[in-house]
Every structure is written in C-alpha cells, then in structure tokens.
Amino acid sequence: MRVTPAKLGLIALAMFGFGFLMVPIYDVFCKVTGLNGKTDVNAYQYDPKIAEIDTSRKVEVQFITTKNEGMEWYFEPSIYSIKVHPGEVGVLDFIAENLTARRIIGQAIPSVTPFEVTNYLHKVECFCFATQVLGPHEKMVMPLRIIVDPNLPKHIKKLTLSYTLFDVTSFDESM
C-alpha cells in the first residue's frame, strides 16, 4: 500500500532527471549523425607529414554568413567559394568590422550542410573557437583553415559552411 506511491514518486523523479538527460543525449545524437550541422568546437590536429591528399577530385566549399538579429558588424568571407582536394588545407580570410561606436563581443556559430558531411569537414584554425572582441569601428581579418576529409563520400561535390554571428556582449560580461 505504501510501496506503490513511493515507487511512482521515484519514477517521477527519474523522469525529471531524464528531461535533463535529453540534453547530452541530443548532443551526442547530433554529433554522431551530423544532424544540425554542428561541427567540432576544437581545432583539428593536422600533421602535414602524414596527411594524404586525394588529388583525383576536387570539392567545392561555399561560405555563408548571417548576422543574428541585425548585429552591427560587417562580417563576410574574403572569397565565397573555394575548390580543394580532399585532405588539402584550404585557407581563406573572414573580415569583421564593428560598425558601431561601442565595444561588441561576437561569437560565430558554424553549421554545415548537407548534414551527412558534417563530420567530414575539419577546421584546423577557426575564429569560431573563441569569442571575438572588436572595439568601436575596429576591423579585423580572421583566418580560417579547413580540411575536407579524404573519406568524404564520392557523390558529394559541394558543401556549405555557414556562420551565424551572435552578439554576446551582455552575456559575456556578466560571466
């Protein structure tokens, strides 16, 4: 008689925990499947000595930028599309300029489409690994170095790396 409610109460508590468990489950699920196009938040360890380059084909990588809620920065890649051999390092610059008279901290969040190639696009160096601070009207050139994995499925000829730029000034300074 007392056991039933106690057991049921425990189930309720466990389900409360499960609600929070959905967060890491979701992240792991997205990481394994590449859903959502979330790329690694850490730099890819690249060793030019052992890197193999697949010279038999070239893949086009396109770059897109979006400014969240009208963030007042200029934020564009120096070139909108590059062609690289899988395994070869692609290098380009992103240019950011603070168009306002106040200090703004920005955070770029990357996303790759199609989702199935998410885990085949590696970033050796990216400004998205950390927040970027720009003073009033300050301008900055941010390098990006990427590698398309040689194991990329053959039918993929083109992939897109998109960056959304968020204003995290208030968020960052309260930390």
Place this chain on the structure above:
Amino acid sequence: MEANTHLQSEPHGPPSGIMRWILTTNHKDIGTMYLIFSLIMFFVGGAMSMVIRAELFQPGLQIVEPEFFNQMTTLHGLIMVFGAIMPAGVGLANWMLPLMIGAPDMAMPRLNNWSFWLLPFAAIMLVSTLFMEGGGPNFGWTFYAPLSTTYAPPSTTYFIFAVHILGISSIMGAINIIATILNLRAPNLTMMKLPLFAWTWLITSYLLIAVMPVLAGAVTMMLFDIHFGTSFFNAAGGGDPVLFQHIFWFFGHPEVYIIILPAFGIVSSIIPTFSRKRLFGYSAMVWATASIAFLSLIVWAHHMFTVGMPLTGELFFMLATMLIAVPTGVKVFNWTATMFRGSISFETPMLFASAFLVLFTMAGFSGLMLSIAPANMQYHDTYFVVGHFHYVLVPGALFSVFAAVYYWLPKWTGYMYDEILGKVHFWLSFIGVNVTFFPMHFVGLAGMPRRIPDYALQFADFNAISSVGGFLFGVTQLLFVFIIIKCVKGGKKASAKYWDGAHGLEWSVPSPAPYHTFVRPPEIEEDKDYF
C-alpha cells in the same frame, strides 16, 4: 448493499463552514472543488477566447494591441489545458473512481487535498502575470525558446513557477489515482472487470508521471537560461533552440492523450448505458488504450516536421503517428458496434457522447492529414492546425466532460437536471462548435497563419463566421452554469439507478451519494462484470 444502508444511517456528515472545504480529505468534496475550479477557469480561458474572436471578427486591428492579443492566445491555451480540461478530468476521477471500484476514498486523502489546493495558487500566479510590467506570457502555449527565454517578458519567471506547481499537483494526483485503482479495489473486483473510465485513468496517470516531470525539467532549463547564464537553448552559447522543441513535445504529445484518454473512458461508460447493450470489445478497448498511450510517447517530432529533420526521422515520426489511427479506430468501431442495434435513447449525456463520437473522429482525420510529413509543410502553423486541435479538445474532451457532468450530476446532487434545458445546451453547443471551428480548416488550407491579430482580406468572411459561432458557443455555456445551479437547488428526486441501462458499482449507492460510501467493501459477484 445491506451493510451500506446500515452505515449510511450513521450520523457522520461533513463539518460545516469554510474549513470543511479547506481541510477536507473526502474524495467527493475534493472532486467537487476540482470541478468548480475547472468551471471557473473554463470561463476565464473562455473570456480570453472571446477577446481573440472579437479581434479576428474583422481584418485590421480594432480592439486590442497585438502584444495583448499574443498574451490572450498564450493564456487561453495554457488555462484551458492546465486549468480547465485537466482539473475537470481529475475532479471526475476523484468523484467517481472510489464509487466505481468500491473504495471508501482515495488511497492518500491528505495528498489529495494538497493536490487540489495547489491549483488555485498556480492559477492566480499565472493569471496575475497579465497585470505585471511587460505583460503576461506572449509566446504561445508551446513557449518555444528563445521566444520564452531571450525575448520573454519579465513575468515569465512567474509563469515558470506556475507550471512547476501545476506539474507537482498533477503528478501527486496521478500517483494517488494509480494507488487507489491498484490497491483499493473491492475484493474480487479484478482488473478486467473495471469500468473503462478506471482503466483510462490508470493509463493516463502513468502518462502523467512519465511526462509532467519532463515539462518541469524544460521550464527549469528556461529558468536557468533566463537567470543563471546557462545556454540550454541559446545558440550563441552552444545550445540549441530545436532541443527545446524536442523536450517540450516529448511532454506535449502525451499531454494530448492525457487530455483525451479520460474522455474515452467517459464515453465508454455512457454509450452502453443509453444503447442498453454491454460495451462491445471490452478487452480490445483496454489494449487499444494502452497502445495509444505507448505510441504517444514515440511520435513527438511530428509537431516539428519543418525544423529540418533528416528523411529517416520524418518517415519514422510520420509512420508511427499514422499507426495511432489503428487503436483509435478500434475504439471508434467498438463504440459504434456498441450502439449498433441497441435500444438507443438520446438523453443529454448520450447526445454529447454521440457528438463526441462523430466530431472526434473528424478531428482524428484532420490529424491524419497533418501526420503526412510532406503535406505538413503546407499545414504547419496555419489555422488548419488550430481547427484540428480544437476539434479534438472541444467536441472531444470538453463534450465528454459535459456528458459526464449530465450523466452523474443527479448522483452528486440527488436531483435530476432539467432535460429540456440540457438538450438546448447540447444543440446550441453543437452548432456553436461547428460554426466556430469548421471554417478554420478552410482558412488554414488557404494559408492563414495561427497566432496573428490581423489577416489578409480574403480570410474575412470565414473569420466573421468563426467569431459568430464562438460568441454563440461562449454565451451558451452560461446556460450550463444555470442548469447546474438549478439541479443543485432541487428538481425531480433521482433514484439510485436513475439510468435504466447503467452498469457499475456507482449505481448501488443512493442519490445523492452519501458523504461516506463503501466503508465496507461491496460484494463482487464472480460471473458479473462492472463496466
């Protein structure tokens, strides 16, 4: 029976005064309070829907500001779901379950008292947000992040705590119901002799325990995002707004069945009574209910077809959703088979139950249309969805509550309700519901988005019709209150078994049901069933 009459003659009524209601542990008192609370909230939420329909009567902005309109749609949804329909179901469960299973009371009467008394405070907290700086919640009843976090009004914290309290109340109520059904059944009343209403409430309670804590988790994460700098749902900090939708709908879809399963139980009691036949396919009904509950836990992402799921995800959630139509179809066919060649009479409860059968089936069909992932891209977030779920909730859940009230009201008050007024209430409600919600399907298919205070001119005629129907339906509900008050005050005396075709233990006690019933468990006959 003899033992009962003996006990009823003992002078042991309720204490008098307001403290009776505050301190009561009696399932009938608590059931009554739940029902009155839900009726009040029904009118609060209903008043908000009148504001919505008045604004939408004509295109353009006439009556309220868009910000206030958004608060109205949000609170209308929240109040109707958490304040009106769910407490009405729990109230009916409180009143009828002990009577149906031959128990003296609920398993945990004090917990029961607490479950109820949490509700008014949660409701006051929720409604009071309207008067706060920045206004009440304005992000829709689904409170998608970041609308409900980054862009939310300051009152959102009150909304979060109101949801917490409502959740705790529901979970405790559910635990109480399960403990009552599993442990307090009269001796020899086996599970497969239980009325369907007890079965549906048992399964609903398990759903509540499974998903209400997840909702509590979701609002807790919102609280942390708003006040403590976490980034559960904030993309800039590495979180994901789509994650919110997954967590919300993991709760939200079973919630739909939490609302509708008790309605299935009510209709399964009423249709056999007025068809003067036994319920067709009892065990199939039990299994169908359990299957629906299980499936409801694995279909949540059909609310999110447009977020950019991979093809396999869309296919899985589409097919799993369509699968629900099978057990639901079993139920609909069993009710129809129960009526088939029955000696049917259409008293008010049967009218509402029959309307439930027809209109809920229609709601199921529009639900099937929505479950088709490629077509859903067109229907998503349009008035078609609004039409669909209002057909589920109004002529579905609400009509079944009306049916239950008319069915058992004489058992509660001891007097028959006014049958003519009851029928007038039914027909006006029936017309009102269809005039209000049917045109919504058309404007939705034509592309009218939901949750907007203004719309393109081509939707004007259908919206005017909807509004007229809405006002008719709203005014009609005042008649319902009048009928209840009239029935409480007096009328024709009701006998113990005032419906000649009824089955079950609740008809073995006199009307009105004495304050204490089944102090000694009733005799259960081996070869008789009690549904």
